[in-house]
Amino acid sequence: MKDETQIKTLCPYCGVGCGLEVVPSQGKGAWQVRGDRAHPSSQGMVCVKGATVAESISKDRLLHPMWRESLEQNFRQISWEEALDKLCDRLQTVLASQGPDGICMYGSGQFVTEDYYTAQKLMKGCLGTNNFDANSRLCMSSAVSGYVQSFGADGPPCCYEDLEQTDCAVIVGSNMAECHPIAFNRLRKYHKKTPHVRLIVVDPRRTQTADAADLHLALRPGTDIDLFNGIAYLLMQWGFEQAAFIQQHTSGYADYAEVVRHYSPDVVSDRCGISISDLETAARWWGKSGRVLSLWSMGLNQSSEGTAKVRSLIDLHLLTGQIGKPGAGPFSLTGQPNAMGGREAGGLSHLLPGYRFVANPQHRAEVEHAWNLPAGQISPNPGRTVWDMIRGLEAGEVGLFWIAATNPAVSLPDLVRVKAALGRSPFTVYQEAYFPTETAEFAHLLLPATQWSEKSGTMTNSERMVTLAKAFQPAPGEARADWEIFCEVGRRLGFAAQFPFQTAAEVHAEFVKLTQGRPCDMSGISHARLEQEGPLQWPLPSGENPESQTQPAKRLYTNLQFPTPDGRARFSASHSRGLAEPPDPDFPLVLTTGRLYGHWHTQTRTGRTEKITQMYPNPFIEIHPRDAEPLGIVEGDVVEVRSRRGWARFPAKVTRAIAPGTVFVPMHWGALWADHAEANALTHPTACPDSKQPELKACAVKLLPI
Ligand code: SF4
Numbered sequence: 282m283k284d285e286t287q288i289k290t291l292c293p294y295c296g297v298g299c300g301l302e303v304v305p306s307q308g309k310g311a312w313q314v315r316g317d318r319a320h321p322s323s324q325g326m327v328c329v330k331g332a333t334v335a336e337s338i339s340k341d342r343l344l345h346p347m348w349r350e351s352l353e354q355n356f357r358q359i360s361w362e363e364a365l366d367k368l369c370d371r372l373q374t375v376l377a378s379q380g381p382d383g384i385c386m387y388g389s390g391q392f393v394t395e396d397y398y399t400a401q402k403l404m405k406g407c408l409g410t411n412n413f414d415a416n417s418r419l420c421m422s423s424a425v426s427g428y429v430q431s432f433g434a435d436g437p438p439c440c441y442e443d444l445e446q447t448d449c450a451v452i453v454g455s456n457m458a459e460c461h462p463i464a465f466n467r468l469r470k471y472h473k474k475t476p477h478v479r480l481i482v483v484d485p486r487r488t489q490t491a492d493a494a495d496l497h498l499a500l501r502p503g504t505d506i507d508l509f510n511g512i513a514y515l516l517m518q519w520g521f522e523q524a525a526f527i528q529q530h531t532s533g534y535a536d537y538a539e540v541v542r543h544y545s546p547d548v549v550s551d552r553c554g555i556s557i558s559d560l561e562t563a564a565r566w567w568g569k570s571g572r573v574l575s576l577w578s579m580g581l582n583q584s585s586e587g588t589a590k591v592r593s594l595i596d597l598h599l600l601t602g603q604i605g606k607p608g609a610g611p612f613s614l615t616g617q618p619n620a621m622g623g624r625e626a627g628g629l630s631h632l633l634p635g636y637r638f639v640a641n642p643q644h645r646a647e648v649e650h651a652w653n654l655p656a657g658q659i660s661p662n663p664g665r666t667v668w669d670m671i672r673g674l675e676a677g678e679v680g681l682f683w684i685a686a687t688n689p690a691v692s693l694p695d696l697v698r699v700k701a702a703l704g705r706s707p708f709t710v711y712q713e714a715y716f717p718t719e720t721a722e723f724a725h726l727l728l729p730a731t732q733w734s735e736k737s738g739t740m741t742n743s744e745r746m747v748t749l750a751k752a753f754q755p756a757p758g759e760a761r762a763d764w765e766i767f768c769e770v771g772r773r774l775g776f777a778a779q780f781p782f783q784t785a786a787e788v789h790a791e792f793v794k795l796t797q798g799r800p801c802d803m804s805g806i807s808h809a810r811l812e813q814e815g816p817l818q819w820p821l822p823s824g825e826n827p828e829s830q831t832q833p834a835k836r837l838y839t840n841l842q843f844p845t846p847d848g849r850a851r852f853s854a855s856h857s858r859g860l861a862e863p864p865d866p867d868f869p870l871v872l873t874t875g876r877l878y879g880h881w882h883t884q885t886r887t888g889r890t891e892k893i894t895q896m897y898p899n900p901f902i903e904i905h906p907r908d909a910e911p912l913g914i915v916e917g918d919v920v921e922v923r924s925r926r927g928w929a930r931f932p933a934k935v936t937r938a939i940a941p942g943t944v945f946v947p948m949h950w951g952a953l954w955a956d957h958a959e960a961n962a963l964t965h966p967t968a969c970p971d972s973k974q975p976e977l978k979a980c981a982v983k984l985l986p987i
Pocket residue numbers: 292293294295296297298299323326327328329330331332461462463464
């Protein structure tokens with residue numbers, strides 16, 4: 282029987298974007314969470330994070346604005362009035378002394394789209410600096426630049442129904458079983474009951490995902506492009522390329538074929554550390570399958586050649602015509618719950634709302650007009666990425682650093698350097714739901730923010746499905762929604778006309794107008810419609826038939842027309858460059874980092890959830906016996922791991938699940954949760970030249986038993 286008091290919302294953790302129902306707990310005075318069977322993306326399924334989210338909401342909340350003159354002092358509670366005065370005074374001081382580019386904001390894929398949009402309007406429109414970046418830079422920016430370069434626009438072309446309609450799924454650099462568990466459940470169920478379906482997993486670790494595969498390619502870190510070009514070599518040699526598709530719908534094939542001819546099976550086998558037989562099996566399954574779906578996440582994105590890796594994988598789809606039809610296509614798995622919404626709202630330092638670019642004069646003019654700002658107000662220069670913000674702090678070029686809903690003192694690479702830079706910031710505002718966090722250590726002004734369950738807003742998941750997450754309980758203490766804080770600051774700085782919004786629905790209504798006619802057109806979506814009809818997938822232009830939401834899941838490029846000037850998808854022609862920091866005699870092992878099933882990022886929520894902390898009481902390092910034995914390391918020994926940048930200590934797990942020459946450490950533990958167990962004390966910031974996404978997935982280390 283339907284519970285009339287249930288509230289439909291979505292899980293605020295990962296980009297799978299599962300629907301949740303919140304139900305009052307009979308007689309207990311608290312509420313419970315369960316999967317929403319009507320949500321098209323998740324069909325009632327939910328993982329441990331979604332199921333336990335309620336537990337994390339009430340603990341360790343930042344309830345009031347807090348202030349201190351210097352990092353040596355303790356915080357003292359102040360009023361919102363005083364907090365906003367201090368913030369606006371500082372903004373105006375920096376504007377006058379350093380200009381708009383002295384201001385930086387670092388936001389989050391945990392924002393709702395309304396938060397993202399108002400932050401863009403404040404920073405890029407009103408203040409005139411593009412120095413807004415989000416933690417999606419660490420997560421999805423290589424997928425963004427890969428899609429843009431190959432197809433002419435961002436946007437995953439696939440949908441979750443493809444998981445149940447493919448003949449061959451190729452998962453690359455993603456422990457999907459642990460990191461996107463509900464999407465993986467859909468694929469695994471289908472794989473189990475459909476005998477002809479092939480599942481290939483490419484990963485240096487034998488993860489839970491790899492355990493479910495028909496073929497696991499445990500390649501050497503950094504050799505993904507070698508593998509993709511090697512598969513292409515065999516597909517071409519065996520005649521699997523789709524000549525008519527290539528001729529009618531792509532460009533750049535000749536250059537691609539010239540690159541691929543260098544990747545013969547013996548070369549690729551040697552570089553990747555896989556057998557020729559396994560390479561041939563992967564190529565044969567790809568070539569013979571009617572519908573091929575590739576899925577990837579951080580293993581490709583977090584790389585100094587992330588864009589090239591993404592494009593090389595897309596090339597295989599273009600070579601074989603595997604796109605624009607059910608069960609086929611390149612499908613990036615989004616990390617954060619609303620990294621997709623951030624991309625739509627322009628939430629990276631080179632973007633503007635509606636999949637526009639700050640470097641494009643027409644795009645700037647369209648946004649300036651929509652925002653009722655004078656021509657030329659938006660800077661033509663891409664702003665600082667988050668790593669450029671760190672460098673700006675080091676150089677004394679940042680006068681105000683505004684961080685919201687993210688924890689860079691754990692999540693950025695090269696943490697020793699990051700913490701030193703944060704310590705030099707003359708004025709750091711930290712807008713956050715929780716206290717303490719590791720980043721709060723470096724803040725002068727703390728602004729309490731509401732979060733999931735306390736504010737209304739929309740989020741877009743990996744398959745472009747937009748869900749409304751409504752507020753259903755009061756804000757704790759004096760916490761305010763992020764978008765309300767951005768609007769209030771804008772009004773105090775003299776931009777009342779730009780920030781008339783009273784509700785998140787009004788913000789959303791203005792935002793979707795800026796998507797009209799764009800590749801991510803969602804001008805037909807509104808809060809009212811989402812509330813009435815449930816989640817809606819874009820593209821959904823204004824005026825589209827109201828019944829359209831009942832149509833089957835949508836794919837992009839079904840007409841094989843791509844948003845490039847000539848309508849064709851572009852082959853890349855990339856040679857593999859390998860790791861930015863390969864192992865050498867001084868640092869002979871490759872460290873790779875990743876996530877565990879229950880935890881989320883830096884544990885700001887999951888570290889406060891008993892069931893999850895019991896699942897994972899401690900960090901650890903996985904070491905292959907062949908690497909452990911010469912050092913005398915046995916299971917449980919504490920091992921010191923050193924890179925060129927720092928050190929950390931972890932209990933050893935000696936296991937054949939990791940390839941020899943590679944070690945694995947989970948990235949969840951910051952200084953708040955364990956002593957010297959920070960994976961990012963070891964990692965380096967060298968980034969992809971196109972996406973600017975750092976190579977968090979690989980650095981050279983050595984082990985010292987202690
Ligand atoms: Fe939440 Fe992701 Fe788990 Fe779904 S798979 S319940 S969105 S954490």
